[in-house]
Amino acid sequence: VRFISGDWSELSPLLHETYDLILSSETIYNTESQNKILQLLLKHLNPDVGVAYFAAKRHYFGVGGGVLDFTELVRSSGVLKCEVIWSSEEGLKRDILKISHKRK
Numbered sequence: 767v768r769f770i771s772g773d774w775s776e777l778s779p780l781l782h783e784t785y786d787l788i789l790s791s792e793t794i795y796n797t798e799s800q801n802k803i804l805q806l807l808l809k810h811l812n813p814d815v816g817v818a819y820f821a822a823k824r825h826y827f828g829v830g831g832g833v834l835d836f837t838e839l840v841r842s843s844g845v846l847k848c849e850v851i852w853s854s855e856e857g858l859k860r861d862i863l864k865i866s867h868k869r870k
Contacts (some may be wrong), residue, residue, distance in 0.1 A: 774802035781810050788818035794836040795826040804839055807846060813867045819851075824859040831859045840865055 770777060788811060794800055812819055825832040833850070840848040845867060852862040 774799050774806055774867045777804055778809055781806075783809060784810050784812040784816060785832065786812050786816050788816070790818065791821040792823075792825045794822050794833070795829050796811060797829070800831060800836050800839050803836075804843060804846075807840070808843060811846075811865070818863075818864060819867040820863040820865065822861060822863070824861055833863065837863065838865055844868075 770780065788807070790803075793803065807818055820836070822833050822836070824834065837848045837850075840846050840863075846861055846865055848865045848869050850861045851864045854860045
């Protein structure tokens with residue numbers, strides 16, 4: 767288990783392998799960071815068995831990001847699939863996304 771913090775674009779050079787499990791919470795709020803996160807997933811999520819879980823608000827007011835934008839971006843990669851596996855409709859709407867490589 768490794769916990770790392772910093773700008774998403776500076777994270778990839780610190781990682782020298784692929785990972786079977788990536789966990790993230792409250793990280794997709796900034797639309798400018800979403801592509802950096804996608805690039806990280808494409809490079810470091812194990813293509814055979816890797817799964818990433820992202821917990822986030824459906825929409826972040828004031829910064830424009832959220833689950834819907836990120837889901838569309840991930841799916842547009844053509845390599846990864848993304849599905850909502852849990853949702854809360856109470857108060858601030860939240861979802862948990864499951865992201866993995868499309869398998870042949």
